[in-house]
Amino acid sequence: MDETDRNLISALRHDARASLSDLAAMLEVSRTTVRARIERLKQAGEIVGFTVVLRGDAARDPVRGLMMIGIEGRGTDRIIRQINGLSAVRAVHTTNGRWDLIVEIGTDTLEAFDVILGQIRKFDGIASSETSLLLNTRKSGG
Structure with a gap:
Protein backbone atom coordinates (compact mmCIF):
# COMPACT_ATOMS: atom_id res chain seq x y z
CA MET A 1 0.00 0.00 0.00
CA ASP A 2 1.47 3.32 -1.04
CA GLU A 3 0.74 6.94 -0.14
CA THR A 4 -1.96 7.25 -2.82
CA ASP A 5 -3.76 4.19 -1.40
CA ARG A 6 -3.57 5.65 2.11
CA ASN A 7 -4.91 8.99 0.87
CA LEU A 8 -7.71 7.22 -1.00
CA ILE A 9 -8.70 5.27 2.11
CA SER A 10 -8.63 8.47 4.15
CA ALA A 11 -10.89 10.19 1.61
CA LEU A 12 -13.29 7.23 1.62
CA ARG A 13 -13.41 7.26 5.42
CA HIS A 14 -14.41 10.90 5.25
CA ASP A 15 -17.04 10.31 2.54
CA ALA A 16 -17.47 6.77 1.20
CA ARG A 17 -20.05 8.09 -1.28
CA ALA A 18 -17.70 10.55 -2.96
CA SER A 19 -17.77 10.19 -6.72
CA LEU A 20 -14.82 8.74 -8.59
CA SER A 21 -14.39 12.15 -10.22
CA ASP A 22 -14.24 13.93 -6.85
CA LEU A 23 -11.79 11.36 -5.47
CA ALA A 24 -9.63 11.63 -8.59
CA ALA A 25 -9.52 15.42 -8.34
CA MET A 26 -8.70 15.28 -4.64
CA LEU A 27 -5.88 12.77 -5.19
CA GLU A 28 -4.74 14.33 -8.47
CA VAL A 29 -5.04 11.05 -10.38
CA SER A 30 -7.43 9.79 -13.06
CA ARG A 31 -10.86 8.29 -12.42
CA THR A 32 -9.57 5.03 -13.89
CA THR A 33 -6.74 5.00 -11.34
CA VAL A 34 -9.18 5.57 -8.47
CA ARG A 35 -11.51 2.81 -9.71
CA ALA A 36 -8.60 0.37 -10.18
CA ARG A 37 -7.14 1.14 -6.75
CA ILE A 38 -10.47 0.70 -4.98
CA GLU A 39 -10.97 -2.61 -6.77
CA ARG A 40 -7.42 -3.75 -5.91
CA LEU A 41 -7.85 -2.75 -2.24
CA LYS A 42 -11.13 -4.69 -2.10
CA GLN A 43 -9.57 -7.77 -3.75
CA ALA A 44 -6.59 -7.63 -1.34
CA GLY A 45 -8.97 -7.49 1.62
CA GLU A 46 -7.80 -4.04 2.72
CA ILE A 47 -11.30 -2.67 2.10
CA VAL A 48 -13.78 -5.21 3.41
CA GLY A 49 -16.96 -3.21 2.95
CA PHE A 50 -18.82 0.06 3.08
CA THR A 51 -21.47 1.03 5.57
CA VAL A 52 -24.13 3.60 6.30
CA VAL A 53 -24.46 5.39 9.64
CA LEU A 54 -28.03 6.45 10.32
CA ARG A 55 -29.00 9.37 12.53
Missing part, protein backbone atom coordinates in the same frame (compact mmCIF):
# COMPACT_ATOMS: atom_id res chain seq x y z
CA GLY A 56 -30.68 6.91 14.90
CA ASP A 57 -27.46 4.92 15.17
CA ALA A 58 -25.45 8.00 16.04
CA ALA A 59 -27.98 9.04 18.70
CA ARG A 60 -28.38 5.51 20.06
CA ASP A 61 -26.12 5.89 23.07
CA PRO A 62 -26.28 9.36 24.59
CA VAL A 63 -24.11 8.13 27.47
CA ARG A 64 -20.94 6.37 26.38
CA GLY A 65 -17.78 5.42 28.19
CA LEU A 66 -14.72 3.25 28.43
CA MET A 67 -14.18 0.96 31.39
CA MET A 68 -10.64 -0.24 31.93
CA ILE A 69 -10.51 -3.50 33.89
CA GLY A 70 -7.76 -5.28 35.78
CA ILE A 71 -8.28 -9.02 36.25
CA GLU A 72 -6.80 -11.20 38.96
CA GLY A 73 -6.01 -14.83 38.25
CA ARG A 74 -6.84 -16.66 35.06
CA GLY A 75 -10.49 -15.80 34.61
CA THR A 76 -10.14 -13.51 31.59
CA ASP A 77 -12.08 -15.72 29.14
CA ARG A 78 -14.94 -16.22 31.62
CA ILE A 79 -15.10 -12.50 32.41
CA ILE A 80 -15.14 -11.61 28.70
CA ARG A 81 -18.06 -14.02 28.18
CA GLN A 82 -19.94 -12.42 31.09
CA ILE A 83 -19.27 -8.89 29.84
CA ASN A 84 -20.28 -9.82 26.27
CA GLY A 85 -23.63 -10.96 27.68
CA LEU A 86 -24.53 -7.43 28.76
CA SER A 87 -26.66 -5.55 26.22
CA ALA A 88 -25.01 -2.18 26.96
CA VAL A 89 -21.56 -3.47 26.01
CA ARG A 90 -20.57 -2.29 22.54
CA ALA A 91 -17.05 -3.78 22.36
CA VAL A 92 -14.48 -5.59 24.49
CA HIS A 93 -10.78 -5.14 23.81
CA THR A 94 -7.90 -7.07 25.35
CA THR A 95 -4.82 -4.97 25.93
CA ASN A 96 -1.42 -4.91 27.54
CA GLY A 97 -0.09 -2.63 30.24
CA ARG A 98 -1.89 -1.69 33.41
CA TRP A 99 -5.33 -2.86 32.26
CA ASP A 100 -6.33 -6.28 30.92
CA LEU A 101 -9.55 -5.22 29.18
CA ILE A 102 -11.08 -2.05 27.81
CA VAL A 103 -14.86 -2.23 27.55
CA GLU A 104 -16.92 0.21 25.46
CA ILE A 105 -20.31 0.84 27.07
CA GLY A 106 -23.33 2.75 25.76
CA THR A 107 -26.61 3.50 27.56
CA ASP A 108 -29.56 5.88 27.44
CA THR A 109 -28.96 7.47 30.86
CA LEU A 110 -26.25 7.98 33.47
CA GLU A 111 -28.28 5.84 35.85
CA ALA A 112 -28.30 2.92 33.40
CA PHE A 113 -24.57 3.41 32.83
CA ASP A 114 -23.98 3.24 36.60
CA VAL A 115 -26.00 0.01 36.83
CA ILE A 116 -23.83 -1.64 34.15
CA LEU A 117 -20.63 -0.52 35.91
CA GLY A 118 -21.94 -2.03 39.14
CA GLN A 119 -22.78 -5.32 37.45
CA ILE A 120 -19.34 -5.60 35.87
CA ARG A 121 -17.52 -4.69 39.10
CA LYS A 122 -19.29 -7.59 40.86
CA PHE A 123 -17.93 -10.23 38.47
CA ASP A 124 -15.63 -12.62 40.29
CA GLY A 125 -12.01 -12.00 39.30
CA ILE A 126 -12.20 -8.28 38.61
CA ALA A 127 -9.51 -6.70 40.76
CA SER A 128 -9.77 -3.06 39.71
CA SER A 129 -11.40 -0.75 37.21
CA GLU A 130 -11.38 2.82 36.01
CA THR A 131 -14.07 4.40 33.89
CA SER A 132 -14.07 7.47 31.68
CA LEU A 133 -17.17 8.99 30.10
CA LEU A 134 -16.83 9.91 26.43
CA LEU A 135 -17.84 13.53 26.04
CA ASN A 136 -17.48 14.01 22.28
CA THR A 137 -16.31 11.93 19.33
CA ARG A 138 -14.19 13.93 16.89
CA LYS A 139 -13.43 10.98 14.57
CA SER A 140 -14.84 7.49 14.42
CA GLY A 141 -14.71 4.46 12.18
CA GLY A 142 -11.06 3.68 12.10
